[in-house]
Amino acid sequence: MITLKNLEKVYQTDEIETVALSNINLEIEKGEFVSVMGPSGCGKSTLLNMVGLLDVPTKGRLTIDSNEVEEWPDKKLAQFRNRKLGFIFQSFHLINDLPVLDNVELPLLYRKGISGKERSKRALEALKKVGLSARTKHYPSQLSGGQKQRVAIARAIVGRPDIILADEPTGNLDSKMGGEIMEILQNLNKNENTTILMVTHDEQLAKRTNRIVHLFDGMQVN
Amino acid sequence: MIRSIFRLMWRRKKSSFLMTLEIFISLLLLFALSTMVVNNINRYNEPLGFDYENVWVMEMNLRGGSHDGAGNKQLFDLLVNNIKSIPEVLEISNCSSNFPYDQSTRMTTLYNEGFRIGNADIISTDVNYVRTLNLRISEGRWYNAEDHVKNETPVVINRKLREKLFGNNPAIGKVFHSEKYVVVGVVDHFKIKGEFSEKPLMIFEMIKPERFQSTLMIRTNSAAGLAFEEQLYKLASSTAREWTIKLGKLAEYRSTSFRITWVPIVIFSSICGFLIINIILGLFGILLYNINNRKHEIGLRRSAGANKGNIYFQFMGEMLVLTTMGIAPGILIAVQFLLLKAFGIEPKIFLIAIIGSVLVIYFLVLISSFIPSRYASKIQPAVALHDK
Ligand SMILES: Nc1ncnc2c1ncn2[C@@H]1O[C@H](COP(=O)(O)OP(=O)(O)OP(=O)(O)O)[C@@H](O)[C@H]1O
Ligand SMILES: [Mg+2]
Numbered sequence: 001m002i003t004l005k006n007l008e009k010v011y012q013t014d015e016i017e018t019v020a021l022s023n024i025n026l027e028i029e030k031g032e033f034v035s036v037m038g039p040s041g042c043g044k045s046t047l048l049n050m051v052g053l054l055d056v057p058t059k060g061r062l063t064i065d066s067n068e069v070e071e072w073p074d075k076k077l078a079q080f081r082n083r084k085l086g087f088i089f090q091s092f093h094l095i096n097d098l099p100v101l102d103n104v105e106l107p108l109l110y111r112k113g114i115s116g117k118e119r120s121k122r123a124l125e126a127l128k129k130v131g132l133s134a135r136t137k138h139y140p141s142q143l144s145g146g147q148k149q150r151v152a153i154a155r156a157i158v159g160r161p162d163i164i165l166a167d168e169p170t171g172n173l174d175s176k177m178g179g180e181i182m183e184i185l186q187n188l189n190k191n192e193n194t195t196i197l198m199v200t201h202d203e204q205l206a207k208r209t210n211r212i213v214h215l216f217d218g219m220q221v222n
Numbered sequence: 223m224i225r226s227i228f229r230l231m232w233r234r235k236k237s238s239f240l241m242t243l244e245i246f247i248s249l250l251l252l253f254a255l256s257t258m259v260v261n262n263i264n265r266y267n268e269p270l271g272f273d274y275e276n277v278w279v280m281e282m283n284l285r286g287g288s289h290d291g292a293g294n295k296q297l298f299d300l301l302v303n304n305i306k307s308i309p310e311v312l313e314i315s316n317c318s319s320n321f322p323y324d325q326s327t328r329m330t331t332l333y334n335e336g337f338r339i340g341n342a343d344i345i346s347t348d349v350n351y352v353r354t355l356n357l358r359i360s361e362g363r364w365y366n367a368e369d370h371v372k373n374e375t376p377v378v379i380n381r382k383l384r385e386k387l388f389g390n391n392p393a394i395g396k397v398f399h400s401e402k403y404v405v406v407g408v409v410d411h412f413k414i415k416g417e418f419s420e421k422p423l424m425i426f427e428m429i430k431p432e433r434f435q436s437t438l439m440i441r442t443n444s445a446a447g448l449a450f451e452e453q454l455y456k457l458a459s460s461t462a463r464e465w466t467i468k469l470g471k472l473a474e475y476r477s478t479s480f481r482i483t484w485v486p487i488v489i490f491s492s493i494c495g496f497l498i499i500n501i502i503l504g505l506f507g508i509l510l511y512n513i514n515n516r517k518h519e520i521g522l523r524r525s526a527g528a529n530k531g532n533i534y535f536q537f538m539g540e541m542l543v544l545t546t547m548g549i550a551p552g553i554l555i556a557v558q559f560l561l562l563k564a565f566g567i568e569p570k571i572f573l574i575a576i577i578g579s580v581l582v583i584y585f586l587v588l589i590s591s592f593i594p595s596r597y598a599s600k601i602q603p604a605v606a607l608h609d610k
Contacts, residue, residue, distance in 0.1 A: 045608070049607075054602075055604035075531075078527050078528060087525040093518050098233065109526075110528050
């Protein structure tokens, strides 16, 4: 369902040219749980941003569900992200001034034709799935790290995406909490057949996924 | 969408308090300014009631001499006759020193059946005043020489006073002010303090024939210029050697009165303009600063499905909500002025001023938010998420 062919990404800043990714060939099937590993700066986040349509490749092709996304205008890209993709970040990225429920509702705000009531209902369902339905009115500052990440997962799944892109979702958590998060992701993968692409530094967690992609200096290594 | 912006801004009300306060203050300043301007324009649009062009004002200081001393009265009559003989002179009239546009005032408090109805301007004039200043009589007539035999002083009043005293009942021949005055005529308009003044309650009372007052109003043809002024001045000072003569054009007194009205407004609007420019730049800066601090949030929203337009409207919307939060208490205060009819200003004028200043504030906020919001919408999502 996700295909990367000879993908390359070069960042041009002032005089310096950084090759963040080069010659990436990758195919991820529907329902797969793939982890991405590699040292800092090797291009893991860049890879996720490409698949997440948050950035455009310098060279090569990216197809999702046999859609050539290269030519899509901003609006179509945004709509695709909204309907098909869910993002989870290492640093949670919650909006601190909004209560938990509103944070989870965020992707639905950018979807037309959903009433406020329906939004809260779906957000509550998503929060139930991550075991946080009792904290809807809390603000992010009143939550622990693990709870924050669970809110972020609820936000990622509230729109029922086909693909979840998780960039070091357990990176800021201790191993017990990390384990809990991993369990939620595995359940999503198993029960809802959600495709997951996850960046991690944790060998133990990576081993629990279907496949590991190793990156080094922007290149795939096997 | 709007609801979520409202919620966000409500949560951020503490951190955006300063901006809200700035908008609140700008609104009050603009409201005060536009009330002044609209009020003056409104007054200007009401008829003046007399002609000021080609009218000269001669003020005579008798240097302690009496206005009813027989000698002075004779001299005065001679002076008037001499002036009449100048070919440019069309009309001449004697009146008290509170001629139109002048700063001096003569007033009396009027009562109607025990109730105070207000302070009326009184100007003493002779029978020629109506022709000299081209007053328009709408009821009755101007007083004439035969009227002085009556016990009461014959007066002409303006419509505003006529309505206060007599309502819809006939006014001509009626007496008022403890039977001191008898009404012989009504003029619709006479704004003695000029175009930008409030409609006064006006009484013209006839000067007793044996007396005279300190001012002459002289209407000339349009040919009268500097040479005429010179001639008039020489004639006056040679006729009444003991008196001090001061000569001016009514149009010049008018210009002075315009300056007195507008100079404070221009100063006030410059101060307002300066403050408002500062506020606009401030909002611009604060918004830009906020956007740079909220890059992660921008990246996050983009990842959740916001397109460029959504981000643009997010920030524009936040500024509009913030503006509304600042404006709302300002409107509440402004409406109090309207309800209380403060300063005797018509509610209509307050309403125009409120609507006008609210629109101006929204417009200015939109202008100052436009560039930062566009900048926010153009931030690359990957960069926004990447930034530390
Ligand atoms: N927006 C950008 N502009 C310029 N260079 C960038 C940008 N984003 C990433 N890079 C560079 O591309 C390379 C890959 O970065 P990336 O963030 O993908 O690494 P990473 O594998 O996720 O590292 P980490 O494990 O530390 O998160 C790095 O050298 C980084 O400096
Ligand atoms: Mg990274």
